[in-house]
Structure formats: structure tokens, C-alpha cells
Amino acid sequence: xxxxxxxxxxxxxARQARPRxxxxxxxxxxxxxxxPVSEEALPPLETLKTARELVAAGRPFSAHEVLEARWKAxxxxxxxxxQGLAQVCxxxxxxxxxxxxxxxxxxxxxxxxxxAFAATGRSAYGLDLESVVERARSQGML
Numbered sequence: 569x570x571x572x573x574x575x576x577x578x579x580x581x582a583r584q585a586r587p588r589x590x591x592x593x594x595x596x597x598x599x600x601x602x603x604p605v606s607e608e609a610l611p612p613l614e615t616l617k618t619a620r621e622l623v624a625a626g627r628p629f630s631a632h633e634v635l636e637a638r639w640k641a642x643x644x645x646x647x648x649x650x651q652g653l654a655q656v657c658x659x660x661x662x663x664x665x666x667x668x669x670x671x672x673x674x675x676x677x678x679x680x681x682x683x684a685f686a687a688t689g690r691s692a693y694g695l696d697l698e699s700v701v702e703r704a705r706s707q708g709m710l
Contacts, residue, residue: 592629605630609641632657652681675708
């Protein structure tokens with residue numbers, strides 16, 4: 569849907585003007601929602617730290633947004649890493665919202681991306697990707 573009811577910038581990109589709950593669901597205008605996260609990409613280690621803090625605070629959707637900003641701004645050869653981590657957070661969001669099938673599918677896609685990235689031997693900024701993949705796959709068996 570496009571038009572005046574959508575929050576868009578002058579170039580037509582979606583923006584976070586509408587309040588959201590902790591799981592990213594839109595709330596009515598004027599309602600009190602969670603603090604939105606920056607749409608600007610953070611440096612890699614800060615991205616990971618912020619995403620972990622948001623997940624620990626019960627905000628996997630916001631963690632996904634932080635990771636998504638990094639994936640879109642980062643080098644192409646790191647895309648599978650950041651996209652896979654973002655998919656883990658979206659899967660967690662689906663699970664928390666009660667969407668079992670969506671969560672299972674996204675956990676598996678995330679595991680595939682992270683496995684592909686691990687196979688390149690590139691730095692994962694200190695992440696134990698094997699553990700992340702194992703956990704994503706076990707979560708995908710809800």
C-alpha cells in the first residue's frame with residue numbers, strides 16, 4: 569500500500585514513524601511504543617553488542633533492524649553473516665508472536681546462510697558461528 573497513510577521519506581522508503589510494540593507490531597499513532605532503533609548502520613562489533621542487548625531485553629525485532637542496517641551497509645562478502653543473524657532475530661520474533669511455521673523456516677534459512685558464511689573462513693567478529701547455527705537449527709525444531 570502506498571499513499572499518505574504510509575510513513576515514507578521523500579524518496580519513498582519506509583520509515584519508523586509509527587509506534588511499535590516490543591515484537592515490532594505497529595501500534596496506533598499516539599500510543600506508547602518501544603524506543604525505535606537507529607536506521608543507520610553501526611560498526612560491526614557495536615552492531616553485535618546492540619543486537620545482543622536488544623534480544624536480551626525481549627526485542628528481537630529491533631535487533632533484526634540493527635543487523636539489517638549493517639548487512640545493507642556492509643561489504644558484499646559479509647552479506648550472509650549479517651543477513652543470517654538478522655534472520656535468526658526475525659525467526660525469534662515469529663516464534664514469540666506464535667507463528668511456528670514462519671519461525672521454523674527462518675531459523676533454517678538463517679542456519680544455511682551462516683553455514684555458507686562460515687565456509688568462507690572470513691572473520692565473524694568473534695562469534696562462534698557453529699554454536700549459532702546449532703542453536704538456530706535446534707530452535708527450528710519447535
